[in-house]
Amino acid sequence: MDPMLILDLVIMVMERLSFVDFYRARCVSSVWYSASKSCRMRQANPWLVLFPADVLHLPLESIDDSCKLFDPIDNKSYTVRDLGSDILRTSCLASYNSWFLMLDRKTRFYLLNMLTRERIHLPSLDSMESTEGKKFKFKRNFDSSFTVTTFHYKDNVTLLSTCYGIGAAVLWVDERNKDYFVVWAFDRSLAYHKKGDDGWRVFRSSTNQSCVDMVFIESKLYVLIEDGSITSFDFSCGDSPMEFASFTPSPECCDFEHLAVTLSGQVLAISSEERHSYDIYKMDPKSSKWSIIKSLGDEALLLDQRITVPAKDGVLKNCLYCSYNDQFRRDDDYNLREDDNGICVVNQTNNEVQLFNHLTASSPLPFKDARWFIPTFGGK
Ligand SMILES: *[C@@H]1O[C@H](CO)[C@@H](O)[C@H](O)[C@H]1NC(C)=O
Ligand SMILES: *[C@@H]1O[C@H](CO)[C@@H](O)[C@H](O)[C@H]1NC(C)=O
Ligand SMILES: *[C@@H]1O[C@H](CO)[C@@H](O)[C@H](O)[C@H]1NC(C)=O
Ligand SMILES: *[C@@H]1O[C@H](CO)[C@@H](O)[C@H](O)[C@H]1NC(C)=O
Numbered sequence: 409m410d411p412m413l414i415l416d417l418v419i420m421v422m423e424r425l426s427f428v429d430f431y432r433a434r435c436v437s438s439v440w441y442s443a444s445k446s447c448r449m450r451q452a453n454p455w456l457v458l459f460p461a462d463v464l465h466l467p468l469e470s471i472d473d474s475c476k477l478f479d480p481i482d483n484k485s486y487t488v489r490d491l492g493s494d495i496l497r498t499s500c501l502a503s504y505n506s507w508f509l510m511l512d513r514k515t516r517f518y519l520l521n522m523l524t525r526e527r528i529h530l531p532s533l534d535s536m537e538s539t540e541g542k543k544f545k546f547k548r549n550f551d552s553s554f555t556v557t558t559f560h561y562k563d564n565v566t567l568l569s570t571c572y573g574i575g576a577a578v579l580w581v582d583e584r585n586k587d588y589f590v591v592w593a594f595d596r597s598l599a600y601h602k603k604g605d606d607g608w609r610v611f612r613s614s615t616n617q618s619c620v621d622m623v624f625i626e627s628k629l630y631v632l633i634e635d636g637s638i639t640s641f642d643f644s645c646g647d648s649p650m651e652f653a654s655f656t657p658s659p660e661c662c663d664f665e666h667l668a669v670t671l672s673g674q675v676l677a678i679s680s681e682e683r684h685s686y687d688i689y690k691m692d693p694k695s696s697k698w699s700i701i702k703s704l705g706d707e708a709l710l711l712d713q714r715i716t717v718p719a720k721d722g723v724l725k726n727c728l729y730c731s732y733n734d735q736f737r738r739d740d741d742y743n744l745r746e747d748d749n750g751i752c753v754v755n756q757t758n759n760e761v762q763l764f765n766h767l768t769a770s771s772p773l774p775f776k777d778a779r780w781f782i783p784t785f786g787g788k
Contacts, residue, residue, distance in 0.1 A: 418443040427452040428479070428486075430785050431523070447785075449583060451505070453722035454710055454729050454780045455479050456751065457522055458767065461743045461776035462496040471496065472773055475522065477783075480753075480764070481722045488522055500777055501577035501592060503713055505784040509579040509590060515548040519581070519588060523783055530590065531607040536599065538610035539648045556594065570595070578624045578714075583784060589643070591629060593619035598631070600649070611649055613639045623667045623675065623714045628652075630675050632667050638675070655696055662689060662698065668714040671707060678711070684754055684761045686711075686728055704728075704756060712779040728754040729780040743774040751778050 418440055422433055434444040456478040463471075473493045477486040494512050502509040506523045517530040533546040545557040555571050575593035582588070591600040596618050599608045617633040624630075627644035637656040641649040657664070657677075666678040677689045677698060688709070689698040704726045707716040711730040719725035731751045744750070751764040768775060 415439065415443055415446070419446050423447050423450070427783055427785055428482075428484075449784055451717070452783045452785065453479070453481050454708075454717070455783050456731075456764070456767070457508075457779055457781055458744075458771075458775040459500055459777040460496055461774040463774065476767070476771070476775070477522070478764075478767055485767075488525065491520075491525065500779065501574065502579040502590075503779055503781050504579045504581045505583065505713075505782045507579060507581045507583075507588075508779075508781075509577055509592075511574070513548065515546055515554070517590070519579070519590075522781070523785070528586070528588065530601055531605075533608060536608040536610060538597070538612075542610070544610060554594065576619050576621045578622050578629070580624050589624065591622065591624065593622070593631075598622075598629075600643075602643075609648075611641075613641075614651060615639055615654070620664070621666045621714075623669050625669045625673055625675075630667055630669075632664055632677065636662070636664055638667070638677070655691060657698055662687070664689070666711060666714065668709060668711065668716065670704075670716045671718065676701075676709075676716075678709075684752055685759065686730075686754060686756070688728075688756070702756075710780050710782065713781060717782060724753060724755070726756045728756060730754070731778040731780060743776055744768050744778060746771075746774075749775075749778060751780075 422430055422443055425433055430444065434441050458476040458478070460472055460475065471493050473491045473495050474487050474489045475491060475495070477488060497513040498510050500508050501511055506521050508520045508522060510518050510520050515533055519528040519530070536544045536546070543559040545559070547555045549555060549571065572594045577592035578590070580589045587603050589600070589602045591598055596616055597610050597612050598619060599610050601608045613631065613633070615633055617635060619631050619633055621632045622629055627642060629641045629643065629649065631639045631641070633639060637654055639651060640653045642652050643649050662677070662679050664677040664679050668676045668678060670676060674690055679687045681687070688701050688704070690701050691698050704716060706719050706725055708719045708723045708725065709716050709728045711728060717723055746768045747765055749765055749768040751767065753762040
């Protein structure tokens with residue numbers, strides 16, 4: 409048979425496979441492997457990844473440098489092995505589909521694809537410079553905070569030497585050409601890096617306030633700041649980001665903790681009065697007023713990735729997928745509790761909560777973090 413025809417047939421078959429079978433089929437032969445790269449990119453239902461905790465005094469041979477993946481639809485777990493023992497002392501700051509933004513103990517950032525184990529190393533922090541010409545020196549402390557020294561080279565004065573943790577972070581990856589964009593917050597500043605840049609750049613909003621959370625969509629970064637307002641930046645116009653709008657919440661509103669974006673590009677703000685209970689708000693662009701929304705429609709909210717996804721192929725309609733509280737995520741010594749790991753799916757229609765405590769209860773080793781993510785697969 410014509411080899412092109414075979415390839416086309418294999419592609420047709422592979423595009424019909426489930427996520428797990430797709431990855432199995434890739435290993436059949438080199439023809440199947442190259443066919444997998446030509447398959448249309450698809451997304452599966454949300455999976456969980458659980459990151460291993462650092463267990464002190466463990467003998468070297470019993471260190472488990474693996475992450476656990478869990479597919480709630482098949483009720484099946486998978487293990488991603490050989491991630492290197494530094495994974496135990498590395499925090500996950502953000503995710504984008506199968507890609508995760510990681511920060512290791514030596515203050516090195518990298519992107520990790522949890523399905524292919526591919527890594528992309530990001531520049532060191534030595535080269536960090538602000539849009540106003542300041543230079544920064546970062547020194548990692550024993551916990552996950554930094555001591556940051558700020559130099560202003562115009563008059564050779566050391567301005568500041570203070571201890572900061574990393575706040576919110578954002579990752580965006582174009583899976584076709586591996587373009588990526590990373591932002592993270594420290595103090596009242598934001599540091600960003602995109603593929604092709606030499607190093608990190610630092611900027612500040614005119615509001616001079618700390619970032620609580622942020623989302624990135626179509627070159628625009630929306631930053632939720634301490635006073636509850638949202639400032640936005642456009643990264644598509646030249647060298648430095650351009651601040652283009654600020655939205656201030658009405659006084660009766662609301663202790664927003666998170667931002668998210670819907671499939672149609674609408675920015676949502678999320679507050680949580682109590683555990684497993686979330687209020688979702690959207691802003692009317694005309695009046696700039698926030699109002700609570702009762703339903704996500706035919707979408708589900710993946711809070712760990714700050715996006716909504718279509719509720720089909722097993723994704724639960726009007727449900728909110730979340731893991732435990734963000735504040736613990738930056739604490740290196742935090743372990744997920746075996747009997748209450750905080751991982752859940754909340755039905756926004758009737759507030760019913762599905763828990764996943766069996767994942768930590770049944771594991772011999774502790775986990776420090778868990779995130780829902782969308783395993784994307786296929787090649788183009
Ligand atoms: C999922 O699998 C676990 C063990 O692998 C089992 O204990 C549990 O009952 C299963 N849950 C469902 C809903 O089938
Ligand atoms: C600032 O530092 C530069 C290079 O280290 C040096 O050449 C310059 O004389 C210094 N300026 C002042 C005002 O100390
Ligand atoms: C920003 O806020 C900090 C702390 O409140 C203050 O020390 C600093 O001077 C402010 N910077 C500007 C440019 O307003
Ligand atoms: C959520 O609750 C509604 C109302 O009780 C129910 O009809 C729907 O099936 C529930 N969704 C899921 C995914 O359980």
